[in-house]
Amino acid sequence: MSNKNWKAPVFLDLASLEEPNHDEWSQITKTHHEVIQPRKTVADFKQPVVLEASSVTVEPVAVVVAPQTEVVDEFLAADDVVVPESKPSLTPDWVWPAVGATIVVAMCLEIVFFLVGIFTEHFVLGVAYLGLFGAIFAAIAYAVRHYYDDIRRLSDISELRAKGEGLFQANDFGQSHQYMGELINLYQARPGMVHRLEKFVAKRSDSHSDRDTMLLFSENVMKPLDAKAYEITVKRSKETALMVVLSPFAFLDVILTLWRNIRLIRDIASLYGGRPGFLSSMGLIKKVLQSLAYAEVGELLADSAAETVGGSLVAALSTHIAHGVGSGVMTARVGVHAMKICRPMPFVQNDQPSIKGVRKAIITSVKGVFDKEPSKYAEPQV
Amino acid sequence: MTRTLDRSVRLAVTGLSGSGKTVFITSLINQILHGMEGEQLPFFEIVAAGRFQGAKIIDQTNLHVPAFRYDKAMQCLMVEPAIWPQATSGISEIRLAIRFKDQGMIAKRFDRVSTLYLDIIDYPGEWLLDLPLLDMTFAQWCQELTEMCEQEPRVSLAQDWLAYMEKLDAAEPASDEQLREAANLYTQFLFETKKSEHGLSFLQPGRFTMPGDMKGAPVLEFCPIPHLPEQCAQFSKKSLFKVMEQRFEYYKNHVVKQFYAEYFSSFDRQIVLVDILKALNIGSGSFNDMRRSVESVLKSFQYGKSGLFNRLFNVKISKLLFAATKADHVTPNQLHHLESFLKHMISESQNNIAFEGVAVDTMALSSVKCTQAATSRFQGQPISCIKGVPKGDTKEVALFPGEVPTEIPTQDDWLEERFNFIEFRPPSLHDIKSKGVPHIRMDRALQFLLGDKV
Numbered sequence: 001m002s003n004k005n006w007k008a009p010v011f012l013d014l015a016s017l018e019e020p021n022h023d024e025w026s027q028i029t030k031t032h033h034e035v036i037q038p039r040k041t042v043a044d045f046k047q048p049v050v051l052e053a054s055s056v057t058v059e060p061v062a063v064v065v066a067p068q069t070e071v072v073d074e075f076l077a078a079d080d081v082v083v084p085e086s087k088p089s090l091t092p093d094w095v096w097p098a099v100g101a102t103i104v105v106a107m108c109l110e111i112v113f114f115l116v117g118i119f120t121e122h123f124v125l126g127v128a129y130l131g132l133f134g135a136i137f138a139a140i141a142y143a144v145r146h147y148y149d150d151i152r153r154l155s156d157i158s159e160l161r162a163k164g165e166g167l168f169q170a171n172d173f174g175q176s177h178q179y180m181g182e183l184i185n186l187y188q189a190r191p192g193m194v195h196r197l198e199k200f201v202a203k204r205s206d207s208h209s210d211r212d213t214m215l216l217f218s219e220n221v222m223k224p225l226d227a228k229a230y231e232i233t234v235k236r237s238k239e240t241a242l243m244v245v246l247s248p249f250a251f252l253d254v255i256l257t258l259w260r261n262i263r264l265i266r267d268i269a270s271l272y273g274g275r276p277g278f279l280s281s282m283g284l285i286k287k288v289l290q291s292l293a294y295a296e297v298g299e300l301l302a303d304s305a306a307e308t309v310g311g312s313l314v315a316a317l318s319t320h321i322a323h324g325v326g327s328g329v330m331t332a333r334v335g336v337h338a339m340k341i342c343r344p345m346p347f348v349q350n351d352q353p354s355i356k357g358v359r360k361a362i363i364t365s366v367k368g369v370f371d372k373e374p375s376k377y378a379e380p381q382v
Numbered sequence: 383m384t385r386t387l388d389r390s391v392r393l394a395v396t397g398l399s400g401s402g403k404t405v406f407i408t409s410l411i412n413q414i415l416h417g418m419e420g421e422q423l424p425f426f427e428i429v430a431a432g433r434f435q436g437a438k439i440i441d442q443t444n445l446h447v448p449a450f451r452y453d454k455a456m457q458c459l460m461v462e463p464a465i466w467p468q469a470t471s472g473i474s475e476i477r478l479a480i481r482f483k484d485q486g487m488i489a490k491r492f493d494r495v496s497t498l499y500l501d502i503i504d505y506p507g508e509w510l511l512d513l514p515l516l517d518m519t520f521a522q523w524c525q526e527l528t529e530m531c532e533q534e535p536r537v538s539l540a541q542d543w544l545a546y547m548e549k550l551d552a553a554e555p556a557s558d559e560q561l562r563e564a565a566n567l568y569t570q571f572l573f574e575t576k577k578s579e580h581g582l583s584f585l586q587p588g589r590f591t592m593p594g595d596m597k598g599a600p601v602l603e604f605c606p607i608p609h610l611p612e613q614c615a616q617f618s619k620k621s622l623f624k625v626m627e628q629r630f631e632y633y634k635n636h637v638v639k640q641f642y643a644e645y646f647s648s649f650d651r652q653i654v655l656v657d658i659l660k661a662l663n664i665g666s667g668s669f670n671d672m673r674r675s676v677e678s679v680l681k682s683f684q685y686g687k688s689g690l691f692n693r694l695f696n697v698k699i700s701k702l703l704f705a706a707t708k709a710d711h712v713t714p715n716q717l718h719h720l721e722s723f724l725k726h727m728i729s730e731s732q733n734n735i736a737f738e739g740v741a742v743d744t745m746a747l748s749s750v751k752c753t754q755a756a757t758s759r760f761q762g763q764p765i766s767c768i769k770g771v772p773k774g775d776t777k778e779v780a781l782f783p784g785e786v787p788t789e790i791p792t793q794d795d796w797l798e799e800r801f802n803f804i805e806f807r808p809p810s811l812h813d814i815k816s817k818g819v820p821h822i823r824m825d826r827a828l829q830f831l832l833g834d835k836v
Contacts, residue, residue, distance in 0.1 A: 009783050011779060011780070012781055014778060205751075205820070
């Protein structure tokens, strides 16, 4: 006999069966978080076996215990290349916490001494200051709590995306149940999404592989969100382009571009379910910038090529307009990368967003401004 | 204007006998007719994108061909308890009109609804094996069959016929009685090999086991002559050999060629259905036989300009789909095993066809899904299994059906009773009126076959 170990049929007891239950999806909570990792069902048997009802225990489908793999930075996750660690920095790790602690302690002491001093001078004044400081502390504590919530939510999203990537690559069967449950959880509270989710559940069949299921979800649930995100990107890009074209000096350009970009990233994150606050969106911005920096060479070449060819046309008109259009395209690129980072399900098919159409829209809108304005003044003369 | 923009596709559904052509066609029609619901065909683009505007069975263009009885086939599936539709015994044809919102450059502008006409024909799979005969002389055919009959299980099954032929002399004239008897014994031998316990599929000529409207015609009264002497070409005109040869040539020219010229020209899409599980079940002999059949059929379907089929009938097939049917008989996580097994099995033919510029794909599908996927525990391990009612039974069972190999089994692998894929009864569909028949990957098959036309 060869060493190929194909398995023979096995009869099982009907009572032992567990069919994936769609209702369960609405009840899935975050506590199940660590369970998903694609794995194969292993079974080592040769002869047909009929099972007895008493010997069979039924386990819920969703719970698949698997070893946790370590989390790799998402922009490195694409390959298995081992990145050598950079040289350990000369300052020890504890220096900055120590500096921070010193400052905080000093501040607290300063405040306490200040309050004690005030109290000795006048009781009412002391109470008033105490109240004021209390309010400030409360505000800070509140902000910090929110900041942590935001960070948690964002990291949940990127965790989900990593999971989705793993599932899609593995192309297994029946492992995506948990993941889909979490995605459904993420969106079911949102108005207008429920019927899309229902459509997805109706279309799913037990013979769909994990990849099929993800494609279905992407097509039925994520697509309108993607369209909306793209719309926002185009809109913000146009705004940026126009503002830069109209702004009188260079410094203002920078400020405007930065402001619109941050706004864009936050909008997209909220759309996909991240809802970041101000501080946590800083982390997001960092990620987007990293993603931009690591963007594939090909993508960059394509973009820049279009920019050079198309841009020279505009540049012939005015360097300032060209600059504006450039900022617009840059904003669009930021938007596209923000979409890739904020989407809880990775872009898997050929529905990857691209900035192809954006540049045309920007030029049209910039042109529109200059086309309209002269005609406004021209009219009274006629 | 409206007429010129409409399109038509002729789909050839090919498959050896018992591979599920009739059920496939029935399900295909059913899925398309129920396309408006949109839930069953998520991977068929026009349906998923909401461009589908309805479909209808319309009158076929070839009025002399019997109509494919879709209603009858559906009735079989919808009675309680459901039964599989009868196997095909003759040719039949059906024409569907599919209305959809056009995405073409011009049509899109006018928000036009276009129509795609889809012609499907059903015919006995047995006839397919007549195709390789066209490329052979009678002597070559005899040679091939002699070789085949030296191996089990054919040796023992052909005993009667071989013994009778032993007594005849190919060089001497034979009486009509003798000819008839020889053909009769040969036909019996073919029927014997076709029985489910032997499950052989390389049965030539195809009309012997499935005569259609030719039952009892003298053209079917011939058979190969085993151990043909070398100098047979010089035999007299009245000799057994010459008479047989003449009938063989007549069969080729008037039966086979005519059939394919009439129905198979002007086809532009083809699907080849293969029932791998059945062949695996019966064993090495059946499996190798099926493999040989599929290969030789594909060889005669040579898709380029040089191919025999093309030369004779001027067919321009642009898309070819190989489908492993009855994918619901294995657990869903083994669908891609089934697919890669099929790919291995036909890799050579597939390469040749793809080389000729034909789009080729392989797929595992199930026209009517009889089982449900489930999971259970076996010896402490999670195990995925399927649930359904076995053929000839009334009680539902749950089983892990065994594994589909991903590579072609070697001779050693057949020793044990390794493969035992159980056949299932069709699911209870009597309340299915408002929905399409459950299926596996029919939508992907539709997308591949029709996707570029709509």
